[in-house]
Amino acid sequence: ATPMSIISGVGRAAEFGVLVRDADALQRASTLDTLVFDKTGTLTEGKPQIVAVKTVAQLDESEALRLAAALEQGSSHPLARAILEKAGDTTLPQVNGFRTLRGLGVSGEAEGHTLLLGNQALLNEQQVDTKALDNELAAQASRGATPVLLAVDGQAVALFAIRDPLREDSVAALERLHRAGYRLVMLTGDNPTTAKAIAKEAGIDEVIAGVLPDGKADAIRKLQSQGRQVAMVGDGINDAPALAQADVGIAMGGGSDVAIETAAITLMRHSLAGVADALAISKATLRNMK
Numbered sequence: 322a323t324p325m326s327i328i329s330g331v332g333r334a335a336e337f338g339v340l341v342r343d344a345d346a347l348q349r350a351s352t353l354d355t356l357v358f359d360k361t362g363t364l365t366e367g368k369p370q371i372v373a374v375k376t377v378a379q380l381d382e383s384e385a386l387r388l389a390a391a392l393e394q395g396s397s398h399p400l401a402r403a404i405l406e407k408a409g410d411t412t413l414p415q416v417n418g419f420r421t422l423r424g425l426g427v428s429g430e431a432e433g434h435t436l437l438l439g440n441q442a443l444l445n446e447q448q449v450d451t452k453a454l455d456n457e458l459a460a461q462a463s464r465g466a467t468p469v470l471l472a473v474d475g476q477a478v479a480l481f482a483i484r485d486p487l488r489e490d491s492v493a494a495l496e497r498l499h500r501a502g503y504r505l506v507m508l509t510g511d512n513p514t515t516a517k518a519i520a521k522e523a524g525i526d527e528v529i530a531g532v533l534p535d536g537k538a539d540a541i542r543k544l545q546s547q548g549r550q551v552a553m554v555g556d557g558i559n560d561a562p563a564l565a566q567a568d569v570g571i572a573m574g575g576g577s578d579v580a581i582e583t584a585a586i587t588l589m590r591h592s593l594a595g596v597a598d599a600l601a602i603s604k605a606t607l608r609n610m611k
């Protein structure tokens with residue numbers, strides 16, 4: 322194995338907008354068999370939008386939206402942006418005791434009411450009965466929308482269905498990776514039904530959903546313990562531990578600095594085409610050395 326050809330492989334990758342940390346990273350990238358993708362912002366655009374609102378108990382939509390948006394003022398989650406955007410310039414009540422429940426949602430008090438906003442796991446954990454919204458939840462999730470539930474004083478009163486479409490070039494890039502023989506896996510904190518619907522659209526083989534932020538590195542470790550050589554592709558601060566655990570961490574361009582610092586490979590463009598380019602170059606480089 323000549324170090325020179327590896328260096329030239331790193332240089333060639335750069336021409337494709339792929340920054341490889343060192344020779345070792347390029348070598349490890351040539352032996353991968355499993356690619357794990359973060360969903361939000363990696364497979365999808367990361368710009369979710371509300372597509373439907375369902376309320377119960379005669380609560381009107383704009384009132385539900387006002388309360389949900391009040392809570393989301395304190396959150397930087399992409400789902401929070403979708404809810405705030407829909408609320409527009411409505412005047413929002415002040416929130417006291419705001420809390421972020423990582424991977425679950427947000428809570429606080431406003432106008433004398435206790436508010437809880439997030440996924441079904443959060444409402445279940447807080448013993449809130451979601452029965453009145455369960456049908457709508459299942460229907461929206463099976464279409465690939467993320468259901469966000471609002472509870473007021475311990476009662477589930479509204480559901481916001483939020484869609485984050487696949488990136489335009491995701492399907493073609495994933496198809497290319499499939500043809501190259503990789504097993505493709507989605508890793509997400511989102512609802513399993515929603516995740517499966519999106520995975521099907523994307524042509525992904527396996528879904529690991531409902532994972533809390535701290536569980537993502539463990540999910541990678543589990544795949545490795547099954548003998549797989551794993552790359553993790555992500556863009557967020559939340560993805561950093563999983564990027565570090567993977568045999569090769571790949572950060573999408575324009576993502577968080579923490580992701581980029583942790584990853585062995587960084588894509589200059591925010592596109593999955595770069596993943597296919599990076600892996601093809603690593604294989605070609607290592608093949609030439611034999």
Ligand code: ADP
Pocket residue numbers: 360361393396397398400401423424425426427438439440441467468469508509510511512532533534559
């Ligand atoms: P992802 O893997 O998509 O980055 P997260 O761990 O950030 O997922 O969140 C998992 C789930 O928790 C979301 O799909 C959503 O249902 C819920 N959630 C998290 N943060 C919020 C929030 N600010 N508002 C509403 N729901 C949230």
Ligand code: MG
Pocket residue numbers: 359360361362363555556557
């Ligand atoms: Mg992401």
